[in-house]
Amino acid sequence: MEPRSTKGVSRLLTLPPEMVSNLLHFCDEQSLKNLSSTCKILHGTIALSLKYRRIDISAHRIGRFEYTHGNGTVTHYWSDQYPPRFDVEVLARKQHGFLEEVLDRPYLGSLVHDFTWTIRSYCDPDGYWPGRMTTDAVYPDTHMWESFQKMTNVTKLDLGCYQETWDWVYLRQPPPVLFPSVTDLRLSGVMYRQIVETIFDSITLSNLEHLSLDNLQDPGQSGDEYPNRQSYFGTALWDPVALPQIIKETKWPGTMRGILPLIQDRCSTLRSLSYRKPGSWAELQELGPIPYQFQDEECCREVASFIGSVSGTLEAFTFEQGVSEPQLSWVQSGEISNLWIYGFMARKMKPMDQRFIDHVLPVLMNTTWLSLRELNIIGVGSWQGEPTMDAPTKARLQKHLGSEVSVHYQDVSQRPCENFEMS
Structure with missing residues (x-):
C-alpha cells in the first residue's frame, strides 16, 4: 500500500467499526502505518488496532x-x-x-x-x-x-x-x-x-501448526471428589497391584495426562511440538511404585504415540524434563527428609531418563521423518550414573535422521520446575 493513498478511503469510512477492524487484520504493520496517515479517523482506528493486536498481561x-x-x-x-x-x-x-x-x-x-x-x-x-x-x-x-x-x-x-x-x-x-x-x-x-x-x-486442530505443553500440570480432583482420600496416602499408595487401578480411576495431581491422545491423528499440519515436563523428588526407586512414576510412564507413552502420528509434517520437536530444586521439595507426611532428596540429586537416579529410552527414543529411531529439521533432547542425562544417551546411541539416531536434521542434546535442563504437590 502506497503512503498517503486516499483511493477507497471514503468508502472504507462508511463501514461499521467492527468490519473495518476485520479488514485491518489482513494488513501488515507497515501497511497499517501508511493507511493511518490518510486521515485522522483512520489514524485513531488503526492505532487502536495496533494497540490491541498483541496483548501480554x-x-x-x-x-x-x-x-x-x-x-x-x-x-x-x-x-x-x-x-x-x-x-x-x-x-x-x-x-x-x-x-x-x-x-x-x-x-x-x-x-x-x-x-x-x-x-x-x-x-x-x-x-x-x-x-x-x-x-x-x-x-x-x-x-x-x-x-x-x-x-x-x-x-x-x-x-x-x-x-x-x-x-x-x-x-x-x-x-x-x-x-x-x-x-x-x-x-x-x-x-x-x-x-x-x-x-x-x-x-480447528487441522489448522494447528505450533504446540507447546510447557510443564502443564493437573491439580487433580477437588477434595470432595476423593471418596476415600486418606487411603491413597496409606498402604494402598504403595501396593503395586492396586495402584495402577487407583491411578486410572483418580485424576491424580501432576503432569497432565490424556491431552495428547485427545488430539492425536487430528493435527494434520503440526509443524512444531515442545513437550516439557517436571522431574520429581518422587523418582526415588527406594519409595516403590508411587503415583508420579506411573504418571510419568504414561506421559512418555503418550508423547511417543503422538509424535509418530505427526511424522509427516513435524519440523521441530523438543523433549525436555526439568528437575525440581531439592530445597523446594517436601512431603507433607514428613516421612522423607530433605537429606534423602539431596542424596537423590547427587546420585542422579532418574527413572524418567529410562522411560524416555523405553518409549520416545524407539519412535525417533524407527519412524520416517519427512519434514523434521530440528530435534532437542533436554534433561535426559544419566541413569544410575551411567550415560543414557551415550555416543553410539546419538550416532545411530543422527544416522537415522540424516545430516540435514540438527540434533541438540543437553543432559540437565537449565530450567528446573516444580511438580505439583499432593494436598
Whole structure:
C-alpha cells in the first residue's frame, strides 16, 4: 500500500467499526502505518488496532513468581526468566482493566490476535491469599470467560495458570468455546483440565501448526471428589497391584495426562511440538511404585504415540524434563527428609531418563521423518550414573535422521520446575 493513498478511503469510512477492524487484520504493520496517515479517523482506528493486536498481561512467561505455601516459600519454575513483569497487585489491576474494556466495547476483543495471559487463581484483586478467604469466596474476575469469548480472532495463544490448593469452581466451568482461531498454542502451569479440553475442542486442530505443553500440570480432583482420600496416602499408595487401578480411576495431581491422545491423528499440519515436563523428588526407586512414576510412564507413552502420528509434517520437536530444586521439595507426611532428596540429586537416579529410552527414543529411531529439521533432547542425562544417551546411541539416531536434521542434546535442563504437590 502506497503512503498517503486516499483511493477507497471514503468508502472504507462508511463501514461499521467492527468490519473495518476485520479488514485491518489482513494488513501488515507497515501497511497499517501508511493507511493511518490518510486521515485522522483512520489514524485513531488503526492505532487502536495496533494497540490491541498483541496483548501480554502475564506473569508466567517472563518471570518466576514466589508465594507463601504452608511452612515455606516455593518458587514456580515454569517461567522463562527472573524477575516477573508484574507483582500480584499490578497484574490484577491490569487484567481487570483489560477485561472491563473488552466487555464495554466487545469489538476490541476481535482486534486481539496474539494473546498472552496468566490465569491468576492464587489471590483476589486486593492480594488476599486463599488461606485468608472463606470457602464461599467468589473468583475475583467472574467476567473473564465472557471477555475471552469476544476474542475470536486470536491465532497465537500463550496461556499460563497458577492453580494451587484453592479450588475455584468458576475456573472449572469454562464456556463451551474459547479461542477458536488459534494455530499457535502454548499452555503452561497448573491448569484445570476443563480449560485445556475446552480450548482443544474449540480450535480447528487441522489448522494447528505450533504446540507447546510447557510443564502443564493437573491439580487433580477437588477434595470432595476423593471418596476415600486418606487411603491413597496409606498402604494402598504403595501396593503395586492396586495402584495402577487407583491411578486410572483418580485424576491424580501432576503432569497432565490424556491431552495428547485427545488430539492425536487430528493435527494434520503440526509443524512444531515442545513437550516439557517436571522431574520429581518422587523418582526415588527406594519409595516403590508411587503415583508420579506411573504418571510419568504414561506421559512418555503418550508423547511417543503422538509424535509418530505427526511424522509427516513435524519440523521441530523438543523433549525436555526439568528437575525440581531439592530445597523446594517436601512431603507433607514428613516421612522423607530433605537429606534423602539431596542424596537423590547427587546420585542422579532418574527413572524418567529410562522411560524416555523405553518409549520416545524407539519412535525417533524407527519412524520416517519427512519434514523434521530440528530435534532437542533436554534433561535426559544419566541413569544410575551411567550415560543414557551415550555416543553410539546419538550416532545411530543422527544416522537415522540424516545430516540435514540438527540434533541438540543437553543432559540437565537449565530450567528446573516444580511438580505439583499432593494436598
